[in-house]
Amino acid sequence: MIKPQQQIRFDHQIILEWVRAHAKVLDLGCGDGTLLGLLIRKKDCHGTGIEINEHAVYQCIEAGLTVSHVDIDTGLIDYSNKRFDYVILNESLQEVLHPRQVILEALRVGRKVIVGIPNFCHIRARLQIFFQGRVPVTPELPYQWYDTPNLRFLSLQDFRHFCSNNDIRILKEVGVAGNKIVQLQPNLFAHTGLYLLEK
Amino acid sequence: MHIVETQSYTFAEPPHELKLKSGEKLGPITLAYETYGALNCDKSNAILLFHSLTGDAHAAFYHKGADKPGWWDSMIGPGKGFDTDKYFVICSNVIGGCKGSTGPASINPKTGLPFGLSFPFVTIEDMVAAQKHLIDHLEIKRLLCVSGGSMGGLQALTWATQYPDYVQSVIAIATNTRHTAQQIALHEVARQAIMSDPDWQDGDYYGKSIPARGLALARMIGHITYMSDKSMDEKFGRKLIAKERLGYDFSHDFEVENYLKYRSGNFVQRFDANSYLYISKALDYFDMSAEKKLTDIFSRAKAHFLVISFTSDWLYPSYQSKEMVRALKANDLDVSDIEINSSYGHDAFLVEVEGQQKLITHFLSRIQKGAAHVSRGR
Structure with a gap:
């Protein structure tokens, strides 16, 4: 079922640019399969998704996608080395139990890995911590401490450090705020960071 | 109300008996089956379904004068999961059964008496080998899908590995690859x-x-x-x-x-x-990994898979489906799997209609379009 033409989300537009045509992709935490469907339709990719939410798995299958109902932390072990051209972890890394292991596993099964992370050190968050003395709740990070699905809190700077400490090459990096790329001080002004990685 | 009659096909007349896994021979063999919907002209819309331990070929529609439809009527029919407006659906009985196919209650042609315990031991592989004769008789070279729950799932998996060129897709429900001690x-x-x-x-x-x-x-x-x-x-x-x-x-x-x-x-x-x-x-004799590793067994398969399990099924627990999915993924096969949240236990595969209806409908329509999004990796 093809949905009516909708505005493609800005982060999805960037990922669509990065992924080469006809590639094999694995989308970790693929949700309702919006991005995976776009990659298949727009870039003629072959793809499969991993998703833990049962309702979202139904949505994927109804959209004609291949999806595995498993969590990201344990779902990668099944795949052989370099089976995929790209493994995508968009907006899901902060919810996994063992992010380091997941990224390394993603780099094992994929030639390249695309990671999208929320920036917990955006200036608005920093100001809330500084002036209110409270853990930040912003439009981009809308959860209270007691009901957040996020297990990991990191900034773009943190992620860069992680990559360099683990010998992961950052091929591309983009900070995003709304529908714009943040050129100046992304660690301060970007809401999300997108990375293209290789090991 | 759709009326259907059980049909049967007899083959393996001596001296062309079916050689069974045990080494014994069986023939002639009669296999009961039913069909729903119409086979298209290039014979590309056939789906073969299998029943569970005590089921029979009467999967859908009504027998003349009956007040109850077949055992999987909720899933087979116009506009249903196995949509008989689109697909030619076959449900085959098994050898060893008692619902129109050759089994221990049949007359042994050599003695003129019921077989009883002189009936040879049959395996899931033998049941599938007998069904292959039926599919050849119907002149179908490729099945769009093979599917079943429980024992039906074992037959579907066996079809996918025993006759890989015949099987385009598998929907395996509440099933596993080997019977466990429990x-x-x-x-x-x-x-x-x-x-x-x-x-x-x-x-x-x-x-x-x-x-x-x-x-x-x-x-x-x-x-x-x-x-x-x-x-x-x-x-x-x-x-x-x-x-x-x-x-x-x-x-x-x-x-x-x-x-x-x-x-x-x-x-x-x-x-x-x-x-x-x-x-x-x-x-109980069923064990796909008896002689080789499961991943090696599935290396023969070419089908696209949809594997469905249920959270409360303790007879064929979900973890067993997950092992199967692992082995399929290790072979770069196209596999979707879902563990449906249900409290109905093993019966869920017959009771949880709505969710499975959606899954089966959309999976089959993708297979029929040939728009499989993962091709084999080699």
């Missing part, structure tokens, strides 16, 4: 129940009184394994049968007792005790 143990209790009935007479009871008590007991055990703690509690709880208080005797007090008696009483009227022995043994 499953074997439960079957053994059922078999012992039958064989300890004095009327069983070493299987030579045809034309005499049938081992009804033993078979009923076997069925009761079966029913318990098809439900879950929660589904039984919701359905029966501790409700008493038309009683105000406990009877303090060994007559039935609880509704659940009555249910088991009622269901097993129906069952002995329609199923042959020896078939129960033979088919349950075929299930």
Whole structure:
């Protein structure tokens, strides 16, 4: 079922640019399969998704996608080395139990890995911590401490450090705020960071 | 109301008997089957379905004069999951059965008497080999899908590995790749129940009184394994049968007792005790990884897979489906899998209609369009 033409989300537009045509992709935490469907339709990719939410798995299958109902932390072990051209972890890394292991596993099964992370050190968050003395709740990070699905809190700077400490090459990096790329001080002004990685 | 008749096909006439896994030969063989919908002109829309241990070929529609439809009528028909407006759906019975196919209750042509225990042991692989004759007879070279739940799933998986070129897709529901100790143990209790009935007479009871008590007991055990703690509690709880208080005797007090008696009483009227022995043994012998690793076994398969399991199914638990999915993924096969949240236990595969309807409809329509999004990686 093809949905009516909708505005493609800005982060999805960037990922669509990065992924080469006809590639094999694995989308970790693929949700309702919006991005995976776009990659298949727009870039003629072959793809499969991993998703833990049962309702979202139904949505994927109804959209004609291949999806595995498993969590990201344990779902990668099944795949052989370099089976995929790209493994995508968009907006899901902060919810996994063992992010380091997941990224390394993603780099094992994929030639390249695309990671999208929320920036917990955006200036608005920093100001809330500084002036209110409270853990930040912003439009981009809308959860209270007691009901957040996020297990990991990191900034773009943190992620860069992680990559360099683990010998992961950052091929591309983009900070995003709304529908714009943040050129100046992304660690301060970007809401999300997108990375293209290789090991 | 759609009316259907069970058909049958006879083959393997001597000297061309079917060679069974045990080394014995069986022939002639009659296989009962039903079909729903129409085969298209290039014969590309055929779907083969399989039933579970005590099922039969009557999967959908109504037999003439019957007030109940086939056992999977909720999923087969116009606009349903296996949409008979689009697909030609075949449901095949199994050898060893008692619902129109050659089994222990059939007449042995060599003696003119029912086979009884002289019937050779059959395996899931043998059942599938017999079905292959049927598909050849129908002149179908490629099945759009093979599917079944429970024992039906074992047959579907066997088709995918035994005849990979014939199978475009598999929908395997509440099933696994080898019978485990718990499953074997439960079957053994059922078999012992039958064989300890004095009327069983070493299987030579045809034309005499049938081992009804033993078979009923076997069925009761079966029913318990098809439900879950929660589904039984919701359905029966501790409700008493038309009683105000406990009877303090060994007559039935609880509704659940009555249910088991009622269901097993129906069952002995329609199923042959020896078939129960033979088919349950075929299930217990099933082990796809007996000789090779499961990943090596699935390396033969070419199909696209949809694997469905249920959270409360303790007879064929989800972890067993997940092992299967692992082996499929390791072979770079296109596999979707889902663990449906349900409290109905193993019965969920027949009861959880709405969710499965969606999954099956959309999976099949993708397969039919040929728009499979993952091609084999080699």
